[in-house]
Amino acid sequence: MPPAPADATDALLAAQYEAFPYPARDPRDEAKRLIVGSPSHLREIDHWIFAARRPADRPLRALVAGGGTGDGAIMLAQQMAWAGRPGEVVWLDRSAAARRIAAARAEVRGLSNLRFVEGSLLDLPALGLGAFDYIDCCGVLHHLPDPEAGLAALAAALAPGGGIGLMVYAPHGRTGVYMLQDALRLLAPPEEPPAQRIETARRLWRHLPETAWLRKNPWLADHLTGGDAGLYDLLLNPRDRAFTVPELHALIGRAGLRLVTFIEPLRYEPETYLPDPRLRARIAALSPVERAALAEAITGNMGIHIAYCARAADPPVAADWTDPEAVPVLRELDGAALARGLPPDGALPVTWDGLRVTVPLPRLAGAILARVDGRRSIGAIGDALAANGVPREAFARDFAALARQMERMNRMLLAAPAAAGP
Numbered sequence: 265m266p267p268a269p270a271d272a273t274d275a276l277l278a279a280q281y282e283a284f285p286y287p288a289r290d291p292r293d294e295a296k297r298l299i300v301g302s303p304s305h306l307r308e309i310d311h312w313i314f315a316a317r318r319p320a321d322r323p324l325r326a327l328v329a330g331g332g333t334g335d336g337a338i339m340l341a342q343q344m345a346w347a348g349r350p351g352e353v354v355w356l357d358r359s360a361a362a363r364r365i366a367a368a369r370a371e372v373r374g375l376s377n378l379r380f381v382e383g384s385l386l387d388l389p390a391l392g393l394g395a396f397d398y399i400d401c402c403g404v405l406h407h408l409p410d411p412e413a414g415l416a417a418l419a420a421a422l423a424p425g426g427g428i429g430l431m432v433y434a435p436h437g438r439t440g441v442y443m444l445q446d447a448l449r450l451l452a453p454p455e456e457p458p459a460q461r462i463e464t465a466r467r468l469w470r471h472l473p474e475t476a477w478l479r480k481n482p483w484l485a486d487h488l489t490g491g492d493a494g495l496y497d498l499l500l501n502p503r504d505r506a507f508t509v510p511e512l513h514a515l516i517g518r519a520g521l522r523l524v525t526f527i528e529p530l531r532y533e534p535e536t537y538l539p540d541p542r543l544r545a546r547i548a549a550l551s552p553v554e555r556a557a558l559a560e561a562i563t564g565n566m567g568i569h570i571a572y573c574a575r576a577a578d579p580p581v582a583a584d585w586t587d588p589e590a591v592p593v594l595r596e597l598d599g600a601a602l603a604r605g606l607p608p609d610g611a612l613p614v615t616w617d618g619l620r621v622t623v624p625l626p627r628l629a630g631a632i633l634a635r636v637d638g639r640r641s642i643g644a645i646g647d648a649l650a651a652n653g654v655p656r657e658a659f660a661r662d663f664a665a666l667a668r669q670m671e672r673m674n675r676m677l678l679a680a681p682a683a684a685g686p
């Protein structure tokens with residue numbers, strides 16, 4: 265029997281994801297590509313949750329709560345399978361329709377490390393699934409009647425030393441969405457059949473005045489490119505709310521968790537955008553959350569927040585970029601190609617949701633990046649450069665500067681150590 269919805273709006277939400285499993289996916293596409301992203305990329309879990317200290321041969325139990333049609337669960341299970349990493353990924357969701365699609369995707373890929381459980385994440389204690397080392401909850405909490413209760417249920421299922429990867433909506437980048445949701449509650453009330461509501465929404469979009477904010481918002485496209493499921497999720501969703509940085513931070517704290525990082529960290533650092541020394545002096549006096557809130561407020565383009573969290577009870581631990589044994593890895597980047605394409609002035613141009621920034625890289629960036637292949641350790645890269653006449657101190661200085669910049673972009677991370685020590 266499907267889990268009982270928490271209230272009438274929650275019943276509408278459950279019906280939505282049954283009628284329009286989200287996101288729309290064709291299992292046959294698994295033969296062509298793997299969808300990767302944040303949170304829950306295996307490299308990110310290794311680095312941000314386990315600080316590159318949890319051995320790769322230790323089995324990882326992961327839960328993808330509100331797994332939908334499977335993007336996060338498929339990515340993680342596939343990355344674990346490709347890397348020969350032991351463990352299992354448990355997909356949990358209330359939607360039987362989403363389960364059918366996610367399971368079909370897993371079958372196309374031949375994944376045997378992925379398990380499917382139909383149920384509500386609010387019932388986790390009763391489901392008897394045990395404790396998890398990592399929990400993904402992407403795009404779910406903001407739909408729940410009580411996001412706090414949802415996150416608390418997840419936090420209670422976390423093993424000591426474990427962590428959570430969250431994605432929730434953020435208000436500014438969704439400018440225009442809530443106005444149209446209001447409009448469509450009037451024009452296409454939730455009691456009407458879904459197909460009729462979609463027809464009305466498409467009709468409205470065609471005639472929407474040019475001043476409507478969503479028309480001017482280039483960062484949202486689900487209503488245009490996400491098919492019926494995307495349109496329904498964005499504009500006809502019975503319940504979604506957005507969290508500012510301070511609101512999300514408070515939510516995380518109330519669940520007994522600690523924020524490890526936002527993704528990408530650099531986007532949440534206001535100095536990225538404000539070179540003015542007087543403004544920087546003011547920024548220096550702000551707390552980390554205030555700084556992130558400032559970045560959110562001045563950029564105005566954040567439509568989601570991705571956050572990695574640890575249990576507040578666990579001691580904070582960060583990846584150690586000074587460890588010569590550690591192995592740096594690039595996320596979806598080829599080090600040699602990146603090195604060849606670096607601008608001569610070392611200022612790397614990057615764009616996030618329409619916002620262009622330049623990230624200054626040190627002089628040896630190219631020489632180092634060309635050798636970051638996911639196998640060589642930091643020490644081995646230093647040795648290779650030393651053999652080419654690069655002084656050790658110059659390498660140490662430039663590697664630290666490069667690591668800092670690439671880590672802030674979430675593009676260079678440290679790998680899990682190969683095996684447990686003696």
Ligand SMILES: C[S@@+](CC[C@H](N)C(=O)[O-])C[C@H]1O[C@@H](n2cnc3c(N)ncnc32)[C@H](O)[C@@H]1O
Binds near residue numbers: 278286331356362404
């Ligand atoms: C917007 S989709 C996100 C799907 C997926 N996490 C992703 O990012 O692609 C939200 C999902 O949360 C699920 N959901 C909503 N409330 C839930 C609950 N109480 N327990 C489990 N799943 C729930 C829905 O069925 C739906 O599949």
